[in-house]
Each structure stands twice: as structure tokens, then as C-alpha cells.
Amino acid sequence: MAFLLKDLIKKQAPLASGHRMCAGCPAPVIVKQVLMSTDHPKVCTNATGCLEVATTIFPFTSWKVPWLHIAFENSAAAVSGVEAAYHGLANKGELPEDMKNAKFIAFGGDGGTYDIGIQALSGALERGHNMLYVCYDNEGYMNTGIQRSSATPIGANTTTTPVGSQSYGKREIRKDLLSIVVAHHIPYAATCAPHDWMDGMKKSQKAIETEGPAFLNYFSPCIPGWKIPADAWRKLSELAVKTCFWPLIEVENGKWSLTGESKRIADGKAEKVPAVEFMKNQGRFKHLFTQKKDDVLALIQADIDRSWDFYRKMAGY
Amino acid sequence: MKEQKKSWNELPIGGSILEAGNSKNYFTGTWRTFKPVHNAKLCINCYFCWMHCPDDSIVIENGKVTGMDLDHCKGCGVCAEVCPKKAITMEKEEK
Numbered sequence: 001m002a003f004l005l006k007d008l009i010k011k012q013a014p015l016a017s018g019h020r021m022c023a024g025c026p027a028p029v030i031v032k033q034v035l036m037s038t039d040h041p042k043v044c045t046n047a048t049g050c051l052e053v054a055t056t057i058f059p060f061t062s063w064k065v066p067w068l069h070i071a072f073e074n075s076a077a078a079v080s081g082v083e084a085a086y087h088g089l090a091n092k093g094e095l096p097e098d099m100k101n102a103k104f105i106a107f108g109g110d111g112g113t114y115d116i117g118i119q120a121l122s123g124a125l126e127r128g129h130n131m132l133y134v135c136y137d138n139e140g141y142m143n144t145g146i147q148r149s150s151a152t153p154i155g156a157n158t159t160t161t162p163v164g165s166q167s168y169g170k171r172e173i174r175k176d177l178l179s180i181v182v183a184h185h186i187p188y189a190a191t192c193a194p195h196d197w198m199d200g201m202k203k204s205q206k207a208i209e210t211e212g213p214a215f216l217n218y219f220s221p222c223i224p225g226w227k228i229p230a231d232a233w234r235k236l237s238e239l240a241v242k243t244c245f246w247p248l249i250e251v252e253n254g255k256w257s258l259t260g261e262s263k264r265i266a267d268g269k270a271e272k273v274p275a276v277e278f279m280k281n282q283g284r285f286k287h288l289f290t291q292k293k294d295d296v297l298a299l300i301q302a303d304i305d306r307s308w309d310f311y312r313k314m315a316g317y
Numbered sequence: 318m319k320e321q322k323k324s325w326n327e328l329p330i331g332g333s334i335l336e337a338g339n340s341k342n343y344f345t346g347t348w349r350t351f352k353p354v355h356n357a358k359l360c361i362n363c364y365f366c367w368m369h370c371p372d373d374s375i376v377i378e379n380g381k382v383t384g385m386d387l388d389h390c391k392g393c394g395v396c397a398e399v400c401p402k403k404a405i406t407m408e409k410e411e412k
Contacts, residue, residue: 024393
């Protein structure tokens with residue numbers, strides 16, 4: 001189903017303004033895309049992270065849906081509990097009329113998903129709860145002061161991988177979370193980028209309406225963490241897809257496919273842009289250009305090529 | 318803005334917030350350095366700014382973009398960046 005902006009504007013925005021996310025942070029846009037993709041009643045849980053601390057500073061909340069905050073590691077565990085309780089109430093016939101056919105959505109940052117929350121996520125996926133887990137991946141622990149996480153790309157300058165004469169930033173490659181999630185043989189998993197909102201909303205709708213666990217990994221540029229201007233997220237999100245740093249992938253019942261711009265690149269209808277185009281305007285990669293670390297840039301390009309080849313092969317190209 | 322804070326025994330159990338979306342009463346517009354200025358003559362009402370605004374600050378009345386909610390707009394400038402007709406420009410906030 002296509003989404004038309006002229007229909008969407010008539011709906012109530014799921015996240016009220018007045019939250020204290022940084023100016024220009026795309027995470028509220030991601031929440032908007034996910035929650036507006038369906039008209040079912042929704043219940044959300046949120047792992048500790050930027051989104052949680054900034055949207056619910058007591059006594060204010062920006063959420064217009066029932067919402068539960070839970071510790072860093074167990075957003076997925078909490079949403080499975082809420083979902084089980086919902087079925088318990090439904091069996092007893094005690095469900096309020098306006099909560100029939102409710103959908104359950106967990107939000108977590110990359111720290112709460114890739115690192116700390118991965119056992120809860122794995123457990124929830126294995127138990128097969130009817131829920132959607134959305135990871136907004138800003139590639140680091142941005143809220144606690146820009147520490148590296150296992151989603152941080154190689155070469156990035158963070159406070160725990162600082163740049164110096166002996167260090168060029170993070171040395172390890174990113175974790176491939178999508179493959180880990182797909183290895184649970186769940187019905188739906190995908191990656192999205194917020195600039196391609198139509199693709200993101202279609203995937204969100206599919207993920208929410210799929211029976212059983214679903215997973216979305218959303219790209220989310222971080223203004224202070226990546227040291228970029230406040231209006232840069234859209235352009236960076238677009239470049240991440242064009243450079244194949246963040247390919248748009250969909251995995252339905254084990255069948256991999258590419259979507260949007262990534263599909264066009266794989267089909268040969270669009271050029272794959274070199275990774276330096278994506279990195280050159282970001283403060284976290286600035287040292288690679290000022291110190292002329294061409295070997296590290298080559299390392300990053302090789303890592304992107306390797307993962308792109310893998311995804312392309314999985315999608316049958 | 319200044320209001321009497323509730324004491325511990327008047328607060329909802331577990332620190333629940335019972336009013337959905339009450340952050341509307343908190344004004345983040347004071348963060349702004351640059352403010353978006355909307356030119357209705359150039360605007361084609363594509364609503365791209367509405368889709369990309371993180372603060373839900375694009376005011377739409379009867380299907381037409383009429384301006385910005387400057388009480389909440391943080392002045393990030395994404396709306397001006399995404400506008401295909403350059404109908405939104407960022408101007409320095411001056412007293």
C-alpha cells in the first residue's frame with residue numbers, strides 16, 4: 001500500500017512536540033514513520049537511550065500511545081511480557097474495546113540492541129512473540145557521551161576510541177546485526193533509512209502486520225556524535241544508502257531482497273558512490289582526511305565492499 | 318512556566334504520566350538560533366517539511382502549510398534543506 005502525505009497529515013502525530021531530542025535528530029521522525037504506518041492500537045516499550053530520556057522527562061511525556069520505559073537491556077523482554085499479558089486478558093475477556101488487535105513495538109538504540117540488549121532480543125525472537133523490534137542505529141552510545149558500540153564503524157573517532165598519534169579511531173568492524181536476527185528464522189526483518197520514508201513506512205507496515213516477531217534496523221545520523229550540522233541527517237542518510245554503507249534490505253521468511261536505491265545499484269541502474277563522499281563531511285572521520293590516512297580509508301571502503309557483496313549475494317545477484 | 322511541584326504523596330504510583338503527549342506544554346523554541354521563515358507564495362504544499370520535521374512543528378490548516386510552530390521549533394533547518402521550492406529560509410533569530 002502506498003502512503004500519501006495528504007492522507008498522513010490528517011492523522012494525529014504519534015509523538016508530540018516539546019520533547020528534548022537534539023535539534024535535527026531523526027529519531028522522532030523514525031518513530032513517526034513506524035507508528036503512522038498502521039491504524040492498529042499500539043503499545044510501545046523503550047530501552048534506555050536518547051529516545052527514552054529525551055521524550056519522557058518527568059512530568060512530561062511526548063508519547064500519545066501507552067508506553068513503558070525499561071532498563072537498557074530488556075526492551076524486548078518487556079514487550080514480550082506485555083504481549084503475553086495482553087493475550088492473558090484477551091482469554092479472560094477483560095480487554096478494553098479500544099485495545100482490540102493491539103500491536104506491540106519495542107524501541108532501542110544501537111547500544112540497547114547490538115550490545116546490551118542482544119540476549120533479550122534473541123530470547124524474544126526465539127519465543128516468537130507477535131511484536132516488532134525497532135533499532136534506531138546512531139552508531140554509538142551518544143546519550144552517555146559518544147562511546148563506541150559494536151555498531152560504530154571502523155575509523156570513527158569516539159571518546160573511548162580517541163584519535164591520537166597511535167590511534168586512528170575504532171579498529172574493529174561493525175557487527176552485522178541483521179544477519180544475527182535473520183539467523184533466528186523470524187518472518188520479517190529489514191533495514192531502513194529515514195530519508196526514504198515511503199520505503200520505511202512500507203517496511204514498518206509489513207513488519208507490524210506480520211504475525212510473529214519482526215525486526216527493523218533504522219539508520220539514524222547523530223548530530224553531536226557524528227559532529228555534523230543540525231540539518232544534515234537527510235543528506236547523510238541518502239549518502240549512506242548510495243555508498244552502500246547502509247543498504248536497504250528486506251528479509252521475508254528467509255528470502256533476502258534489496259529495495260529502493262540499493263536495488264537500483266544492484267541492478268546497475270545507479271552508480272555506487274565511493275565511501276569518502278559519505279565520510280568527508282562528518283567530524284568523526286575528519287582525522288582520516290586531515291592526517292591523510294588513506295590506508296584507513298581503503299580499509300573502510302574494503303569493509304563496505306565486503307558487506308555489500310555479501311548482501312548482494314544473499315539477494316541473489 | 319513556574320508552577321508548584323507536587324509532593325510525593327500526590328504523584329501517581331510508579332511515576333506514571335497520565336496525560337498523553339503533555340510535553341506540548343514544554344517550550345523548546347527557546348533553543349533556536351535560526352528560525353524558519355515560510356513563504357506561502359512559493360509553497361506547493363508537498364508536505365515534505367512535515368514528514369522530515371523532528372519536532373512536529375509544521376502547522377497545516379485545511380491542507381495548506383501556514384507556518385511554523387515557533388514555540389517548539391528548535392531551528393534545525395531540515396525543513397529548509399528538504400524544501401524542493403526553497404519556500405523555507407532560515408533567518409537569524411534577533412531580539
